[in-house]
Amino acid sequence: MTTTTLIKPNTYIDSVSLMSISTKANALPGVRQAFCAMGTAMNKEVLDGLGLTNDGITAATPGDLLLVLVTEGTTDADETMRAMEELLVRKPRSGQEDQATYRSITAAAGGRPAANLAVISVNGTFAAGQAHEALDAGLNVMMFSDNVSVDDEIALKRKAHDSGLLMMGPDCGTAILGGVGLCFANKVRRGSIGIVGASGTGSQEMSVRVHDFGAGVSQLIGTGGRDLSQQIGGIMALDAIDLLDADPETRVLVVVSKPPADSVAETILDRLAQSEKPSVVCFLGASDALIALGAAKGVAVFNRTKPAALAAVVASGVDESTLDLHPLNWPLIEEVRAKLAPGQRFIRGIFGGGTLCDESMFLAMEKYDNVYSNLRAGDFKLTGKDVSREHTFLDFGEDEFTNGKPHPMIDPSNRIQRFLQEAADPETGVIVLDFELGYASNPDPVGVMIPAIRQAKADAAAAGRHLEVLAYVLGTEEDPQGYDSQVAQLADAGVTWASSSTNTGLLAREFVWKGDNA
Amino acid sequence: MRTRVEVISADAELVRAVTAASRWRVHSAFRHAVNFRDEAGQIWTMGARQMVDGPHAARLDLDNLDELGLETGDPFDVSRVVNFDRSLSWMPAAAAMPDASAVRELERAIAALPAPEEGPFAKAAAFALAERRRAFADSPPAELINRATALVGLGTGLTPSGDDFLAGYAFVCAQLAPEHPALAAVAAAVDASATTDVSQLMIRNALLGRAAQPLHRLLSALSDRDGVHDAVLAVAAIGHHSGVDLLSGVLAALNGLTTKGTR
Numbered sequence: 176m177t178t179t180t181l182i183k184p185n186t187y188i189d190s191v192s193l194m195s196i197s198t199k200a201n202a203l204p205g206v207r208q209a210f211c212a213m214g215t216a217m218n219k220e221v222l223d224g225l226g227l228t229n230d231g232i233t234a235a236t237p238g239d240l241l242l243v244l245v246t247e248g249t250t251d252a253d254e255t256m257r258a259m260e261e262l263l264v265r266k267p268r269s270g271q272e273d274q275a276t277y278r279s280i281t282a283a284a285g286g287r288p289a290a291n292l293a294v295i296s297v298n299g300t301f302a303a304g305q306a307h308e309a310l311d312a313g314l315n316v317m318m319f320s321d322n323v324s325v326d327d328e329i330a331l332k333r334k335a336h337d338s339g340l341l342m343m344g345p346d347c348g349t350a351i352l353g354g355v356g357l358c359f360a361n362k363v364r365r366g367s368i369g370i371v372g373a374s375g376t377g378s379q380e381m382s383v384r385v386h387d388f389g390a391g392v393s394q395l396i397g398t399g400g401r402d403l404s405q406q407i408g409g410i411m412a413l414d415a416i417d418l419l420d421a422d423p424e425t426r427v428l429v430v431v432s433k434p435p436a437d438s439v440a441e442t443i444l445d446r447l448a449q450s451e452k453p454s455v456v457c458f459l460g461a462s463d464a465l466i467a468l469g470a471a472k473g474v475a476v477f478n479r480t481k482p483a484a485l486a487a488v489v490a491s492g493v494d495e496s497t498l499d500l501h502p503l504n505w506p507l508i509e510e511v512r513a514k515l516a517p518g519q520r521f522i523r524g525i526f527g528g529g530t531l532c533d534e535s536m537f538l539a540m541e542k543y544d545n546v547y548s549n550l551r552a553g554d555f556k557l558t559g560k561d562v563s564r565e566h567t568f569l570d571f572g573e574d575e576f577t578n579g580k581p582h583p584m585i586d587p588s589n590r591i592q593r594f595l596q597e598a599a600d601p602e603t604g605v606i607v608l609d610f611e612l613g614y615a616s617n618p619d620p621v622g623v624m625i626p627a628i629r630q631a632k633a634d635a636a637a638a639g640r641h642l643e644v645l646a647y648v649l650g651t652e653e654d655p656q657g658y659d660s661q662v663a664q665l666a667d668a669g670v671t672w673a674s675s676s677t678n679t680g681l682l683a684r685e686f687v688w689k690g691d692n693a
Numbered sequence: 694m695r696t697r698v699e700v701i702s703a704d705a706e707l708v709r710a711v712t713a714a715s716r717w718r719v720h721s722a723f724r725h726a727v728n729f730r731d732e733a734g735q736i737w738t739m740g741a742r743q744m745v746d747g748p749h750a751a752r753l754d755l756d757n758l759d760e761l762g763l764e765t766g767d768p769f770d771v772s773r774v775v776n777f778d779r780s781l782s783w784m785p786a787a788a789a790m791p792d793a794s795a796v797r798e799l800e801r802a803i804a805a806l807p808a809p810e811e812g813p814f815a816k817a818a819a820f821a822l823a824e825r826r827r828a829f830a831d832s833p834p835a836e837l838i839n840r841a842t843a844l845v846g847l848g849t850g851l852t853p854s855g856d857d858f859l860a861g862y863a864f865v866c867a868q869l870a871p872e873h874p875a876l877a878a879v880a881a882a883v884d885a886s887a888t889t890d891v892s893q894l895m896i897r898n899a900l901l902g903r904a905a906q907p908l909h910r911l912l913s914a915l916s917d918r919d920g921v922h923d924a925v926l927a928v929a930a931i932g933h934h935s936g937v938d939l940l941s942g943v944l945a946a947l948n949g950l951t952t953k954g955t956r
Contacts, residue, residue: 185765187721187728187889193849193933197812210814215846215853215888221818237846237887298742298756301696560923591807592926627807 176207179244179252181260182214182231186240188263200259205250209259210243280305284312294357295344296320302345303327310334310342317397318344319358325406328399332410341418342411344399348375351382351395359584361613362653366391367491369425371415373398373432376528376611377459377480379649380676381431384484386651387675388498390491393425394418403435403443413446420450427490428454431483433533440465448472453490457483459530460537480534481677501674503681511605511671511686514641519604522683523597524568525590527583527620528649531609531676536568538680542688549573563597566687568607584611584620591627598631598642604687605643607679608670610661612650621648621661628668643686644670647679697773698761700780703751707737708777715772720890721851722763728891729769736894739775745931746783747905748898751775785903788868788912793951795915799944802925809934818848826858829875830945837878838885845896846888854938856892859883860899861942867902868912870950876900905931908939915947 188196193211200209210227212218214235222228227243235241242259246252277283280293293309295302299322309316310331318331323345335342343350349372350357354365361379363386370385370392372378382392396415403409412430419425428450430443435458447454454474458465461478469476477483481501489495522539526532533550540546545565547557550573557567559575569576571583571590583590590608597603610620617623628644635642646665652658665672673679710731717729717737726740738750741758753775755761763769791799811819825847829840841859848854859879866873883896898904907927914924928943929936 187765187851187891192723193812193851197814197849198810201813208813210817211812212814212818212849213846213851213853213889216886217821217843217845217847217855218814218818218849218853221814221821221847224821225817237889237892297760298754300699300754595805595807630807 176248177246177250177252178227179246179256180227180229180231181242181256182235183240183242183260183263184236185238186263187238188240196259196262199262200244203255203258205247205255207245207247209245210241211259212241213237214239214241280308280314281312284309284314291315292317292341292352294319296358299323299345303331306331306342307334310338310340313338313340315341316343317347317350317357318342318399319347320344321346325401328401328407329410332402332407336410336414341396341414343397346401347397347399349378349395350397351392353394356614359611359613359615360395361386361650362655363651364391365393367393367424367426368429368487369393369419369422369427370395370429370431371398371412371419372396373402373412373430373435374400374459374530374533376609376649376676377431377433377457377530377533379528379611379613380480380531380534381429381457381484381487383649383651384481384675385488388485388488388493390488390493393422400433403432403439405436405439409435409439409443412443416443416446416450420452426452426492427487428452429457429483429487430454431457431480432459433530434458434460437465441468444469444472444474444476447474455483455487455490459533460540478537479677479680480530481675501678503678503685507671508682508685511643512688515604515643515687516601516640517689518601519640519643520565520687520689521563521602521604522566522568522607522687523563523600523603523605524607524683525593525597526568526570526607526609527572527590528609528611529570529572531647531649531679532568532570534676535607535680535683538677539566539568539684542684549575563600569593584616591624594624594627595631598635601638601640603642605645605683607683608644608646609676609679610646610648610650612648612654612656612658612661614655616656618656619661620656621646621664625664625668628670632669644668645673645679645683645686646670647673647676649676697776699754700775700777701742701752701754702746702781702783703777704746704748705782705784707749707751708780708782710735710737711771711777715770717769717771719763719765719767719769721765722758724757724759727758727761727763729771730890736890745906745927748901748903749894750783750905751777751780783906785906785909786913787902788909789916790869790950791912791915791918791947795918795921796944796947796951798918798921799911799915799925799947802922803937803940803944806925806929806937806940809937811934812849815849815854815934818854822847822854822858825855826941826945829859829862830949834874834878837875838881841875841878841882842886845882845886846892848938850933850935851889852892852895852932852935853888854934856888856896857932857935857938858942858945860896860904861908861939861944862946863896863942864899864902864904864908864939865912865943865946865950867900871902873950875946904939907931907936908943911943 215237293314296319302320348359398411548568720728844855911924914920
């Protein structure tokens with residue numbers, strides 16, 4: 176066993192990073208224990224108490240960072256200390272030779288004539304100006320920023336349209352262009368299905384279901400959530416459809432969105448009807464009238480993601496009879512119903528993905544009248560501060576929850592309190608959680624929630640109740656977090672997991688169904 | 694010319710300090726907050742929009758201070774980079790003494806918080822911390838300085854846990870019982886024993902009854918008996934475990950102040 180110490184003078188690490196560094200350092204090969212703390216007298220005393228002090232530590236000041244490593248005898252202690260030191264370094268954004276930092280988008284466009292896309296993720300106040308600069312420099316734009324005015328959005332999209340460029344966003348969370356995933360995208364197979372997405376997690380779900388059904392995605396073009404509103408009129412969605420229609424790699428066109436404005440929905444359907452390529456539309460929560468309108472125009476319109484993805488996959492040439500369609504598991508539903516007490520009647524959905532929340536909510540609304548949400552208006556509207564009422568679906572990605580916090584797809588920890596609250600409510604029949612994998616998401620979204628799930632389950636058992644937790648992991652086995660290991664953690668904690676967003680909503684509403692006595 | 698970054702809100706003392714001398718230097722830079730040192734050695738903090746108001750701090754209309762590209766030691770001319778013209782002035786309200794049942798509610802809300810994940814050092818320090826916090830809270834007046842000193846700088850983070858506890862404790866005493874002997878003891882302890890610069894600043898402000906806004910909100914929630922749970926969550930969200938440690942100090946002080954006959 177070897178003890179190695181390193182003192183970094185005048186080095187300040189905030190406590191959240193310190194915790195993360197400490198966790199990673201303790202996972203380095205050959206490390207028995209790794210310590211990372213400021214050199215205050217009392218901290219030095221603690222290290223002394225552990226028999227880990229030396230002259231250097233004794234001389235350290237409170238502004239110095241102490242790194243102490245206890246390694247196995249056979250481990251190269253210096254090498255391991257270097258690895259620990261590496262963890263302290265904030266990864267430079269221009270660390271590779273083919274990367275460079277420019278002071279403006281115009282300068283970057285000049286310095287990189289081969290580049291054709293700018294991703295803009297700055298404060299909304301400055302985002303429109305940056306996007307104009309990018310478009311003027313001949314770049315396509317993906318704008319992750321939100322809080323951009325409708326007027327700015329219209330001006331940017333018109334400019335992009337006139338210049339033959341893409342203006343994805345504002346508030347565009349997902350795109351896959353030429354096989355490259357941008358922002359919150361999942362790693363999916365390349366193929367012949369082109370997706371136009373006006374909803375972030377809706378697009379992710381569509382691409383992941385297509386992948387799961389064995390097909391692949393040619394391009395996924397995000398438009399931003401407001402594109403199909405009356406004011407914007409689907410400028411970007413229509414341009415994206417034109418592009419995919421002309422793209423020889425794309426053989427099937429898919430549009431996915433939350434419910435659009437009626438006139439815009441009709442325009443989109445008319446445009447798709449003109450294409451010779453088969454088209455599939457998923458307007459979540461679409462009315463029967465809208466579905467019939469699509470049918471009249473020869474466009475398949477669905478109000479759920481999974482059947483829409485299946486239709487697209489089949490249209491791309493996959494034989495449906497070869498697919499595992501993940502039908503609803505009725506024995507499981509019966510088993511859960513039997514475990515719930517008569518009073519455990521309600522679904523409590525605590526979502527990070529807005530469209531996933533929408534889909535489960537719409538499915539519940541097909542069966543129940545008493546569904547409340549921060550995504551609904553009028554009598555069924557709840558705010559983030561309200562306690563849950565009957566069936567409640569909360570989108571934790573909404574501003575009221577993210578104000579002062581990262582998006583729950585990056586930091587799911589702000590759902591934990593709400594989860595524990597719902598778990599303690601004896602009227603809760605099932606708690607529904609979603610976890611998004613992919614490039615920009617939390618490195619272990621399920622892991623963050625597991626201690627709370629275990630605690631809540633133990634508390635419920637002590638109170639003589641069954642606590643049913645239903646989870647959905649949006650991702651593929653190729654995502655950096657690893658789908659299988661995320662699901663395995665859920666299974667290990669006694670959580671039921673659903674195979675798709677659609678099944679999540681269906682399972683939740685069936686679990687708590689009390690038959691005619693409801 | 695580059696547009697200056699708007700300040701959303703700022704401690705009036707910070708605005709006064711900038712007016713007097715605006716050439717600062719970066720003390721430490723994080724994604725959502727940057728600490729600066731002015732020419733007189735005083736520490737000031739500028740945080741992103743989502744950070745909380747507090748003493749010696751300003752909130753900028755930015756999501757992320759990485760955009761400023763600052764690193765430790767960089768010079769920073771405040772008045773050229775940020776614009777205070779539309780800034781709100783942060784002024785915390787004075788609090789009233791909550792009753793014992795409110796303190797019980799606080800205790801329950803704190804008990805329901807999930808324990809923060811802890812590294813091995815924090816675990817090693819945790820036992821000493823728990824012992825010393827208890828010893829301080831139960832201390833006879835003559836022992837207060839020694840027992841406070843034993844907490845200064847103890848634990849992980851830029852504001853070690855022992856400091857957070859003392860800050861929470863001192864803040865409550867300064868707000869509700871300005872004659873409390875713990876105030877002089879904490880002041881003497883922090884003078885005598887070194888801790889991080891940021892931590893010293895936090896404790897010195899707490900001794901004046903000034904703390905991050907969520908702590909002020911918590912005291913008013915307790916005296917109004919309204920929104921205690923949410924206020925506790927807001928404090929707990931400060932830092933990795935700073936919030937929870939601050940809460941333990943607040944609770945210990947309130948327990949002392951509202952339990953009759955024990956002192």
